Amino acid sequence: MSCEVYLEKIQNLLKKLENEQKENIKEAAKIMADSISKGRFVFIFGSGHSIIPCMDIFPRYGTFVGLQPT
Numbered sequence: 669m670s671c672e673v674y675l676e677k678i679q680n681l682l683k684k685l686e687n688e689q690k691e692n693i694k695e696a697a698k699i700m701a702d703s704i705s706k707g708r709f710v711f712i713f714g715s716g717h718s719i720i721p722c723m724d725i726f727p728r729y730g731t732f733v734g735l736q737p738t
Contacts, residue, residue, distance in 0.1 A: 704734035 700710045714722040 709734060 703710055712722040712725065714720065
């Protein structure tokens, strides 16, 4: 597969995600923001390789707090 074909496939997947899930993503973001603004936490979970996104958003020194891995 050429680079151009690969990039086109990725762009198509991202466009599909935007078209089909944008409102759900916005709603999830609102729920998380509301929880954090009230002094609560957002608990994130992953097992196996699915833990990688959790590790990516876990706060590091000097970053935003409110997300807690479980």
